[in-house]
Amino acid sequence: MSTRRTFLKQAGCISIGFSLLGPFSCISEGKGSVMPYSNKEIDPEQIDAWLELLADGRLKVITGKMELGQGISIAVMQVAAEELQVEIDRVSIHLAETGVTPDEGITAGSRSIETSAMNVRRAAACAREVLISMAAEKTGLPVSEMRLENGKIKAGNDEFDWTEIIEGEQISKQVYEPEEIYAKTRRKLVGTPVPRPDLEKMIRGEEFYVQDLRFPGMLHARVVRPPSYKSGLKALEEQNLANTSGFVKLVRKGSFLAVIAEKEYQAIKFQEEINKRCEWESKPIPSTPEELKSYLKSLPANSAIDEERGDWSSASGGKVVKASYSKPYIMHAANGPSCAIAIYENEVLQIWCHSQGVYPLRDTIANMLDLPKEQVYIKGVPGSGCYGHNAADDVAAEAALLAKEIPGRHIRLQWMREEEHAWEPYGSAMIMEHEASLDEKGQIQTWSYELWSDGHSTRPTSGDPANLLPGRYLEKGFGVPGPGWRGGAIRNAPPIYKTGAFKLTSNIFEGPLRISALRGLGAYANVFGIECFMDELAEKAGKDPFEFRLAHLEDERAIDCLKKLKDMTSGVQAETGQGFGIGFAQYKNSASYCAVAALVETSEEETKWAVVKKMWGVIDSGECINPDGLKNQTEGGMIQSASWTLLEQVKWDANGITSLDWETYPMLRFEEIPVVEVEVIDRPEMPPLGAGEAAQGPSAAAVVNAISAATGNRLRDLPVNR
Incomplete structure (x- = not known):
């Protein structure tokens, strides 16, 4: 049987990147060989920044966004293929590589389709118009007689390969507003459920992820972690390490400590041994409080009124309703621990992550290592699916640090499971307090909302090494990130519903744990609280939850979404011990509309335990590029949100994080996943909207509202199955 090692010996090189990601490249056997790289400036205003017309009639699409499992690759390929009239199996895509793809910042905020795919679409439509115009000039025939098909331009009885028209060059003209977008006028490929080509690789267990990459002569590394965030390295006993088989180097920079070995298992054993030899300065963190809400509210906070509108003086009498909700710190909890590979040679640092x-x-x-950015090259390679800022950047920075210590050798660094759980940046804990008044007709007169949260998102977007985990431990002392992004905490905090008056107050604290962006940012908790509160208001008003929401909506697309969900679930009958609940939101109040319903079942044991039996979802993302992909995104978001809502909670004590595995940090198992049914409202005439994070908040509210319906008790603190 052929093994990876024998394959490498026979091939003499290794493929870097995958057919989905672009062209294969090879690395020759022997020390000192590196990937070809580029650090040229890519001008996103040029057509050839987004696509390459290949000589065999194939099309390569280029995007600076990253495939995170969300299926962006196939959607971007579809929009390009539509405009250039190429069969989808003749299209490849090249993702996220410095000096090769455009700088599109972060793959985040459900904006990949809205931005990158639309940039590719415009560039492809421009390329088509330029090609046809050039062919018309070449043949003397009118543009109206030209047609493009699979890399060939057909004009009357003549037929040209597109490379003949551009004479082996690429179209370097500036992107303009094309006269026609085929996806709007012809719509042959866009809007169809084209299968994702990467799924087959995953199912077959082929080499696809960054964890699968191997290089000739590659070394392996592990980082020796302190017991808690603020601990510093005081002393280390290094005797006899250098004489141990497989040992290559011990790297110590301030309190950053790592070991490099010939083989991965050796690196793991050295990590364990060195950890026993370390003496750390003890700086405990606050233990998990018994009452998280009161603890978080006791922290110093930066408070602000973020929004205030309407006439408060007109409200009088009526029913006043108050409720307080909360969510704990939760993890990304990627199934595959973070991994990166780096090599430093000829004053160039190359990283795969x-x-x-x-x-x-x-x-x-580059700032962390005092290198010119032109000497740092990064190629994006898919990792374990993740929505938000997990440890991918941290492991890349650590691998880069270690690669500089041994020039000319590839260094592979992979975190262990307990490291991933303990050191990734979490989604913030939040408290959400609502107070509203209803008039005699059951309409909302006033609504006051006050929230407490860490700032969301401490991504390394500003160039500050403090936003990378190793940055805080190096002798240079880059420190730790500040309070993060306030805007993430108030995402979706203003309700979409009409009210007589509304006031939003946010209190941003710096909590005890490392935090950053997790799927939906503050929208998950904000929508959860708002939609549970809407159910409580509906109950006070004596209204059906569907009808109460519809009575407070003016946006026709929001109304359509809820009505479709109501039709989908019209035959659902909750049996004894079961409950039915709904939730709704427009993500960021500007992106996709999503309505979710849940049927749950509760069991009487020592405490009630809820199981989600089925969930229904309706998603309106404007123009739908790939309905199968959009459904998959929404289904995945609903299931992940159900898991957060029922089970997930980071726990810690004075010595550090204690939820270090799948027992202490449980999530839904396969047998616990509910049946999920999703319908798409396709609006081809509308712009596409971001959808990847739309389902999180509505799903949480639907589950908790269903539990309340089943038990008669209103649950306001997550997770509900404690």
Whole structure:
């Protein structure tokens, strides 16, 4: 049977990148060989920044966004293929590589389709019009008689390969507003459920992820972690390490400590041994409080009134309703621990990693290592699916540090499971307090909302090494990130519903744990609280939850979304011990509309335990590029949100994080996943909207509202299955 090792010996090189990601490249056997790289400036205003017309009639699409499992690759390929009239199996895509793809910042905020795919679409439509115009000039025939098909331009009885028209060059003209977008006028490929080509690789267990990459002569590394965030390295016993088989180097820079070995298992054993030899300065963190809400509210906070509108003086009498909700710190909890590979040679640092932003990471690592950014090259390679800022940037920065210590050798660094759980940046804990008044007709007169949260997102976007985990431990002392991004905490905090008056107050604290962006940022908690509160208001008003929401909506697309969900679930009958609930939101109040319903079942044991039996979803993302992909995105978001809502919670004590595995940090198992049904409202005439994070908040509210319906008790603190 052929093994990876025998394959490498026979091939003499290794493929870097994958057929999905672009052309194969090879690395020759022997020390000192590196990948071809480029650090030229890519002008996103040029057509050839986004696509390459290949000599055999194939099309290569170029995007600075990263495939995180969300299926962006096939959607971007579809929009390009539509405009250039190429069969989809003749299209490849090249993702996220400095000096090769445009700088599109971070793959985040559900904006990949809205931005990158639309940039590719415009560039492809421009390329088509330029090609046809050039062919018309070449043949003397009118443009109206030209047609483009699979890399060939057909004009009357003549037929040209597109490379003949551009004479082996690429179209370097500036992107303009094309006269026609075929996806709007002809719509042959866009809007169809084209299968993702990467799924087959995953199912077959082929080499696809960054964890699968191997290089000749590659070394392996592990980082020796302190017991808690603020601990510093006081002393280390190094005797006899150098004489141990497989040992290559011990790297100590301030309190950053790592070991490099010939083989991965050796690196793991050295990590364990060195950890026993370390003496750390003890700086405990606050233990997990018994009452998280009161603890978080006791922290110093930066408070601000973020929004105030309407006439408060007109409200009088009526029913006043108050409720307080909360969510704990939760993890990304990627199934595959973070991994990166780096090599430093000829004063160039090359990194392969699953970062969501290769250009911002390049600039930040360059600052951390005092290198010109032109000497840092990063190629994005898929990692374990993740929505938000997990440890991908951290592991890349650590691998870069170690590569500089041994020039000319590839250094592979992979985190262990307990490291991933303990050191990734989490989604913030939040408290959400609502107070509203209803008039005699059951309409909302006033609504006051006050929230407490860490700032969301401490990504390395500003070039500050403090936003990389090793930055805080190096002798240079880059420190730790500030309070993060306030705007992430108030995402979706203003309700979409009409009210007589509304006031939003946010209190941003710096909590005890490392935090950053997690799927939806503050929208998950904000929508959860708002939609549970809407159910409580509906109950006070004596209204059906569907009808109460519809009575407070003016946006026709929002109304259509809820009505479709109501039709989908019209035959659902909750049995004894079961409950039915709904939730709704427009993500960021500007992106996709999503309505979710859940049927749950509760069991009487020592405490009630809820199981989600089925979930229904309706998603309106404007123009739908790939309905299968959009459904998959929404289904995945609903299931992940159900897991957060029922089970997930980071726990810690004075010595550090204690939820270090899948027992202490449980999530839904396969047998616990509910049946999920999703319908798409396709609006081809509308612009596409971001959808990847739309389902999180509505799903949480639907589950908790269903539990409340089943039990008669209103649950306001997550997770509900404690």
